[in-house]
Amino acid sequence: MKTGLSYRLKTKALKFGFQKVGITQAVPTPKEKANLKIWLAQGHHGTMEWIEKRKEKRGDIFNYFPNAKSIISVGMNYFSGYKQENIQSDYKFSNYAWGDDYHDILKSGLYKLLGWLKDKDPDVKGFVCVDTSPIMDKVWAQRAGLGWQGKHTNLITRDYGSWLFLGELILDITLDYDKPFADDLCGSCTACIDVCPTKALGEYEIYAEKCISYLTIEHRGQLPDVRSELYNWIYGCDICQEICPWNQKFSRKTDKKYFHPREEIITWTDENWQALDEEGFRKLFKGSAVKRTKFSGLSRNIKLNEGFTKPDV
Ligand code: B12
Numbered sequence: 462m463k464t465g466l467s468y469r470l471k472t473k474a475l476k477f478g479f480q481k482v483g484i485t486q487a488v489p490t491p492k493e494k495a496n497l498k499i500w501l502a503q504g505h506h507g508t509m510e511w512i513e514k515r516k517e518k519r520g521d522i523f524n525y526f527p528n529a530k531s532i533i534s535v536g537m538n539y540f541s542g543y544k545q546e547n548i549q550s551d552y553k554f555s556n557y558a559w560g561d562d563y564h565d566i567l568k569s570g571l572y573k574l575l576g577w578l579k580d581k582d583p584d585v586k587g588f589v590c591v592d593t594s595p596i597m598d599k600v601w602a603q604r605a606g607l608g609w610q611g612k613h614t615n616l617i618t619r620d621y622g623s624w625l626f627l628g629e630l631i632l633d634i635t636l637d638y639d640k641p642f643a644d645d646l647c648g649s650c651t652a653c654i655d656v657c658p659t660k661a662l663g664e665y666e667i668y669a670e671k672c673i674s675y676l677t678i679e680h681r682g683q684l685p686d687v688r689s690e691l692y693n694w695i696y697g698c699d700i701c702q703e704i705c706p707w708n709q710k711f712s713r714k715t716d717k718k719y720f721h722p723r724e725e726i727i728t729w730t731d732e733n734w735q736a737l738d739e740e741g742f743r744k745l746f747k748g749s750a751v752k753r754t755k756f757s758g759l760s761r762n763i764k765l766n767e768g769f770t771k772p773d774v
């Protein structure tokens with residue numbers, strides 16, 4: 462119904478800066494919960510104890526928000542059009558962190574949406590989630606019809622590829638629901654699995670403990686001598702998404718300048734990165750998601766990659 466609340470919420474979400482939006486019913490997710498538990502039991506979370514600690518919530522939305530009825534799932538395109546080749550340095554830096562912190566940007570749009578709804582019905586209760594809440598963003602996005610989880614495990618959309626951030630507004634009211642995205646458009650392709658230099662991918666499964674993104678961002682403290690395993694990446698890794706035909710064909714440039722690379726990301730040489738100190742780190746990454754590694758994490762990654770010859774991947 463084009464005049465109903467659900468329709469108006471979706472129109473507002475698009476107006477507040479999201480490119481993709483869908484609504485799904487809050488339901489138990491026993492299959493995903495079971496997969497999560499197996500994945501944890503096999504140790505694929507590495508040292509990310511925070512996933513283990515809140516697994517009951519992550520696997521079952523009602524353990525997080527008992528009155529949940531509906532989930533509005535949103536996606537925001539962050540593809541800036543720049544490529545790794547545009548970066549002066551041999552060090553590689555994941556494109557999702559080139560600009561401003563996506564958590565703040567998506568949350569601001571979702572709070573606007575909640576505010577708009579509360580103006581109509583002050584009794585509505587809602588939770589805004591972006592990445593850090595103990596729920597599975599990709600699972601809800603697929604159920605809300607945004608796209609499918611590719612073999613590299615990221616959510617891919619037909620119209621933007623996978624360069625999208627995900628977020629949710631969980632509500633205690635009933636809405637009209639979209640159809641889940643039922644197709645798996647990976648087909649017989651295995652490009653992401655084949656290209657991953659550390660063999661961190663099975664089909665639709667990630668062994669995070671081997672993933673460069675995990676090693677450079679999430680692993681705290683000293684890394685084993687993984688010089689050759691970081692493949693020059695000093696923050697995150699984009700290899701499996703760069704190779705994906707859906708990104709090669711369907712990425713669309715965002716006009717949002719806050720996702721474009723900060724000037725230093727493009728112009729800095731290896732020597733500039735090697736000379737980065739704590740004060741410089743704080744200035745350069747103010748308002749950026751890179752804060753997560755702290756200075757100690759990023760400088761550890763830079764040191765581990767020193768003198769490493771750029772491989773052909
Ligand atoms: C933990 C985490 C990581 C970990 C683990 C990655 C992962 N796939 O779980 C690490 C640090 C490695 C990571 C890396 C990245 N991340 Co991350 N991450 C998360 C986080 C916080 C939780 C994901 C989660 O629940 N993992 C648990 C595992 C079990 O889930 P899963 O891999 O999706 O597994 C499902 C299926 O694969 C399947 N499954 C699992 N095992 C098996 C086994 C078999 C045999 C089968 C058939 C199925 C199966 O069932 C699971 C449940 O449905 C989410 C935010 C959130 N709250 O959801 C962001 C999130 C997934 N990350 C995101 C991003 C952008 C990245 C990076 C691209 C960043 C970068 N450039 O470096 C990389 C991508 C690496 C990759 N190939 O996935 C985005 C992805 C957006 C999108 N379009 O999908 C999210 C959604 C954050 C956001 N809100 O935008 N991330």
Ligand code: SF4
Nearest residue numbers: 657672673698700701
């Ligand atoms: S992000 Fe890099 S290391 Fe991790 S699975 Fe993808 S290609 Fe492999």
Ligand code: SF4
Nearest residue numbers: 611612647650653705
């Ligand atoms: S590279 Fe191929 S298999 Fe991997 S996610 Fe993309 S389409 Fe799917």
